[in-house]
Amino acid sequence: MTEQRVIANKPKIGAQSSAAPAKPSDAEAPRTRRSMKMVVILAVLALLGAAAGYWFLMGPGAGAEERVVQEAPEAGVVQQLEPISLNLAGGRYLLIGMGLQLTAEVEEEVDPSIALDRTIALFSGRTIEEVSSADGRAALKAELAAVLAEDYHGEVMGVFFTTFVTQ
Structure with missing residues (x-):
């Protein structure tokens, strides 16, 4: 058995190939x-x-x-606060009483002075129109509830107006 090899000439560098590239079948x-x-x-x-x-x-x-x-905390007792009188704009007055909805985890009543101070700061100087309209009252109540929840570190979860008289 003999083996036969075919040796092809290699093109020189830079020389052009004469054979066309094969097309795929x-x-x-x-x-x-x-x-x-x-x-x-x-x-x-x-x-x-x-x-x-x-x-x-x-x-x-x-x-x-x-x-x-986070689940909503379980509601506990409502702590009643004594009504206070506030000065509104234009020489008008507001008599406001509140109840603080405490969480069930709170075993004692909370210090009411924080809630009264925040209420005075929020409502004093407002116009009678702001505090008398249902939308204005609801907005002020929501703002007060948010501030009190933060100030009481989650012990207060809601605010109820028990007395709300304008003059």
Whole structure:
């Protein structure tokens, strides 16, 4: 058995090749299309994986499993405060009495001086129109409840007006 080898001449550097590049046959064309589809699908999957990684590691979804839905505290007793008179704008007056809705965790009554001070600061100097309208009164009540919840460190969860007389 003899082995036969064919040695071809290599073109010199810079010389032009006389042979035309081989064209893919018709049988190879579907393979090329399939491989391109596969590359596109893999690129899309990689992009989706990167987006999901960003979402859960650094974006808005980061720490979602650590978030705890806080339940509203259980309502306790309502602590009544003595009504006080406040000066409104234009020489008018407001007689206001309140009840503080305490949480069930509070075992003793809270110091009323903080609530009275915040009420005086919030309502004094307001016009009669601001405190008399239903919308104005509701807005002031919501603002007072938010301030008191913060001042009492969550021991007060709501405010009720027991007396509200303007003159």
